[in-house]
Amino acid sequence: MAGLALGLGLAMQAHAQSITGGLYGTTAEQGVTVEVTRPATGFAKTIGVNQNGQYSLGQLSPGVYQVKILRDGEVLSTQTVSVVANASSAVPGQNDTAATDLGTVTVSASHWQTVINPIDVSTPELSTIYTADLLADLPVSQNSIYQLARLDSGTAMGERYAQIGGASETENRYYYNEFDTTYDVTGMGAIIFPQVAVASTQLITGSGGLGWTSTTGGISSATLKQGSNEVHGGYSLYYTPPTSSLLRPQGNTVVNPATGRPTLMQSYNRYGHGASHYVWGSGPLIKDRLFAYVMIGANEGNDYTTYNSTGRYTGDSDRREGLINLTWNITDDQSLNVAAYKTRDESLDTTESNQTSEWQPDQTTYGSPANSWLKRDSKLVVANYNWRINDDLRWRVMGGTMRYDYKQTIDTSGVPYITSYDYSTNITNWISAGHEWEPLNYYYEKDGVKSDIVWNMGNHEVTLGGEYYRNNYYYVPQSNSAGYMGYELNGSPGWIWTGTQWQWNTNPNLMWDYTYTGGGAFKSEQRGIYLYDNWQVSENVRLMYGGRWDQMESFNAAGEGFLDLSVFSPRVGLSWDVNGDSSLKVGANVGRYTLPMPSTLAYLVGSTTTYLVNYYTVDGINADGSPINAKPLYGYGYENLTPEMAAVSSRNLENTVQNEFQVYLQKELSRGWSFLGQAAFHDLKRIVDQTCDTDGRIGDYVRANGHASYAGLGGGQGCIEFNPGSSIVLRDYLDGGDALQDIAIPNSYLGFEKAKRRYLKLGAQLSHQRSESEPYYFNLSYTWSHRYGNHDGYTNLLRSTNANPGISGNYQFLENTYGSNGNLSGDQRHNLVATGVYYFDNGFRVGSVLRYASGQPMNCLGHYPGATAGTTLGNAGAAFHYCNGEVVSSNKYETDSLYSVDLSLGYDLHFGANKSQLLSIDVSVTNLTNADAVTNRNRTSTSGFDSTTTTGLRPNVDFNTVTGMQAPRSTNLYVRYSF
Known part of the structure; x- marks a missing residue:
């Protein structure tokens, strides 16, 4: 049985991030050769064995291969093995009685499709591989790669994306056919393919190999389906019914009893049906040499109506997509794969403002609608070339390009955006139905190339490679040029800050306007x-060691570079085949990791910007929305502010660095059963973030140290990128004029702690692979983890802000850091996931995903104690770790524990000649019990200063009220036909 672990395949090779796989094995026969063939593509290759009887063959297209041991033309044994991308499958020896007895298990495609964590002694890298067929049988999303992380107990799910390995949602990388499709504007999400076009997906939750683009989060790598000599085709329908009490119930509305107003309103929302159609086909264009896989898709429906306190929002969307994937086997040693994919999404979104009643959609009337039409296009082309130069030398090249375009048109061009809020009724009205922003058009494009060469030198396999990616990002937001303004009516008399002094205001009506x-x-x-070198130290031990150098540069809109960061990352990994038969493996990895800085930072710190807000007192509103008797009160902001790029970042800035440690054990238990136990520790040592001179401390230091005329930070909005805990080396016009000078500001003066994020993980997994005699797949995974420190990473989960890597808001003031140490958001101590599918003889099958996750900590934010309105700290608002004037631990508040039961019922009907046609029908239900755990609460304890005193704080009446809940039950119908 022990040898079966290798025979069942899917083992990872040293070459990661590849659309090809490999195989290897051992024979006790002397004077033999090995013939590897794949009838589906006409592939045939004869290789030799070394003095120890070992053989291997890489750069194989995914599929089923026959491996024959021959002596003088006589076949001594034949084995069948399945190869998947990014993996090396081990061939059972002809003398392995266990493998021979279970030969049908090894051959069975239904078996290897359920081997997600094979025992692979050829590499220290640990990963999970999900085949398309297994995912189709489980109640998981059939349209998104993001949801696969839910199947791993080592991940914590965010709003949409996974937090993997203790990292935030913007630190993951996504690949298709080796090309990094991650949306590097923010680092959140990617251009993705529908799962119907994906053959297999690999998930790495930490300690990835040196061939991957460096990241401090997780890696999801998918390989697209390819054609062969066999002609196949099919149709798939993924249907989601509209809102109904049984199949797709509405979410809850939660009311704050102190105010009688909802803090979460979902019970009025309604969603229409959604239907995704896919037609696909594959086959040979030239037998044995050129193959194609083609897919076209359409998504229709998806209309919605949602509500909040100020309006009603309706819309619908439509999607078209197409894929062609060509595979050219130039020779049996050379292949070229080219995939091209294009999508178009079109939607109409309509906004209508409340006119008569707030939070009561069934009792209100609405103003004139404002329509917005969106067109979103994406395209991707990626090519992969592989050449097996000889038995000891392999070369591969990947090149790709992708682009995403967003184009908006509106029906209210030239119409101002004007709202009013009445304090006496708590009603918000939309006086003029313009949009807040001018129509937005932006694009993002990425080009990339990667190449490496692998040289086998006896017991050493040396890999040398490099990669290059270029990201272009165009984004020019502008507020409504016809006017962006609002009124605040019937307010109480009180003190207001005019920008320079306090002034008592008795006029109950104010107006503001905004320009950006x-x-x-x-x-x-x-x-x-x-x-790196994959060194066979001894018969049972492999050592992988090497290093990686990463450099990233960022440029502003004028083409000026302002970040140039490099990191060298050494890594070492060990694979020990304890018993020498792949029945027990011990693996370990130690290494340093970094990740690229997303492009949005250039926009946030390197733009020429206008930001103006003006306040007026008014006596009323004219019918056309213009003010009556407007009198200027105060204003603030800046106009055409161009940052000095030399001052945007500290001269000693270094890129983010994280050290990762991993040790694990894999053991074959008995027929079809295996165990995985692992421990990991991730330690964030440094991060790129921002501090500002809002409180004047940086300027004060410069003026006190020889530059008395220093005007203040010339960087983006008076802020600078730095490494928290390190000194700042500022380059700016310290003495005025046009001469740039440097000055070092020590951290002993700044007082910031180093950024810390530590993640400890202990996990165990028990798996059963499907076989003819035991027709079920089962995987039980449990992880205990602890995430603690003072920094969430590239997404600030604490403050629930948008993904703005490099600008967390944690260091605007020194006082922001007080109380920041503790359990971090996403610190989910217990996570249990059970997945399984049982296959009945009559064609029925039942699949399920059961998940339990303990609650996550929530911080409390409030105003800084003792600060008064109008002061620097007072104007910062509720941005500090204080509640009721005291520092509050991050684990005082916590979300609910979450459990979900997802269930699918399917039926497979084989019919036609040789049962070659298949009709599959599935009903999939997520959150079967309609559990409604609380996933988020209002974290702000204070709402502002008492206008009658300018010093007292008003408590936030909505503090700790519910703002997020578990998604309600959803049902899907899947119909698939293939031949």
Whole structure:
């Protein structure tokens, strides 16, 4: 049985991030050769064995291969093995009685499709591989790669994306056919393919190999389906019914009893049906040499109506997509794969403002609608070339390009945006139905190339490679040029801050207007070089060691570079085949990791920006929305502010670094059963973030140290990128004029702690692979983890802000850091996931995903104690770790524990000649019990200063009220036909 672990395949090779796989094995026969064939593509290759009887063959297209041991033309044994991308499958020896007895298990495609964590002694890297067929039988999303992380107990799910390995949602990388499709504007999400086009997906939750683009989060790598000599085709329908009490109930509405007003309103929301159609086909264009896989898709329906306190929002969307994937086997040693994919999404979104009643959609009337039409296009082309130069030398090249375009048109151009809020009724009205922003058009494009060469030198396999990615990003937001303004009516008399002094105001009616422009075309570049050796130290031990150098540069809209960061990352991994038969493996990895800085930072700190807000007192509102007797009160902001790019970042800035440690054990238990136990520790040592001179401390230091005329930070909005805990080396016009000078501001003066994020993980997994005699797949995974420190990472989960890597808000003031140490958001101590599918003889099958996750900590934020309105700290608002004037531990508040039961019932009907046609029908239900755990609460304890005193604080009456809940039950119908 022990040898079966290798025979069942899917083992990872040293070459990661590849659309090809490999195989290897051992024979006790002397004077033999090995013939590897794949009838589906006409592939045939004869290789030799070394003095120890070992053989291997890489750069194989995914599929089923026959491996024959021959002596003088006589076949001594034949084995069948399945190869998947990014993996090396081990061939059972002809003398392995266990493998021979279970030969049908090894051959059975239904078996290897359920081997997600094979025992692979050829590499120290640990990963999970999900095949398309297994995922189709489980109640998981059939349209998104993001949801696969839910199947791993080592992940914590965010709003949409996974927090993997203790990292935030913007630190993951996504690949298709080796090309990094991650949306590097923010680092959140990617251009993705529908799962119907994906053959297999690999998930790495930490300690990835040197061949991967460096990241401090997780890696999801998918390989697209390919054609062969066999002609196949099919149709798939993924249908989601509209809102109903049984199949798709509405979410809850939660009311704050102190105010009688909802803090979460979902019970009025309604969603229409959604239907995704896919037609696909594959086969040979030239037998044995050129193959194609083609897919076209359409998604229709998806209309919605949602509500909040101020309006009603309706819309619908439509999607079209197409894929062609060509595979050219130039020779049996050379292949070229080219995939091209294009999508178009079109939607109409309509906004209507409340006119008569707030939070009561069934009792209100609505104003004139404002319509917005969106067109979103994406396209991707990626090519992969592989050449097996000889038995000891392999070369591969990947090149790709992708682009995402967003185009908006509106029906209210030239119409101002004007709202009013009445304190006496708590009603918000939309006086003029313009949009807040001018129509937005932006694009993001990425080009990338990667190449490496692998040289086998006896017991050493040396890999040398490099990669280059260029990101271009165009974004020019502008507020409504016809006017962006609002009224605040029937307010109480009180003190108001005019920008320079306090003034008692008795006029109950105020008006404000807002102007914003900024943006441009931005660019960033990423380069990487890696070198490593996979050394067979002894018969049972492999050591993988090497290093990786990563460089990233960022440029502003004028083409000026302002970040140039490099990191060298050494890594070492060990694989020990304890018993020498792959029945027990011990693996370990130690290494340093970094990740690219997303392009949005260039926009946030490198734009020429106008930001103006003006307040007026008014006596009323004219019928056309213009003010009656407007008198200027105060204003603030800046106009056409161009940052000095030299002052945007500290001269000693270094890129983010995280050290990762991993040790694990895999053991074959008995027929079809295996065990995995692992421990990991991730330690964030450094991060890129921002501090500002809002409180004047940086300027004060410069003026006190020889530059008395220093005007203040010339960087983006008076802020600078730095490494928390390190000194700042500022380059700016310290003495005025046009001469840039440097000055070092020590951290002993700044007082910031180093950024810390530590993640400890202990996990265990028990798996059963499907066989003919035991027709079920089962996987039980449990993880205990602890995430603690003072920094969430590239997404600030604490403050629930948008993904703005490099600008967390944690260091605007020194006082922001007080109380920041403790359990971090996403610190989910217990996570249990059970997945399984049982296959009945009559064609029925039942699949399920059961998940339990303990609650996550929530912080409390409030105003800084003792600060008064109008002061620097007072104007910062509720941005500090204080509640009721005291520092509050991050684990005082916690979300609910979450459990979910997902269930699918399917039926497979084989019919036609040789049962070659298949009709599959599935009903899939997520959150079967309609559990409604609380996933988020209002974290702000104070709402502002008492206007009658300017010093007292008003408590936030909505503090700790519910703002997020578990998604309600949803049902899907899947119909698939293939031949």
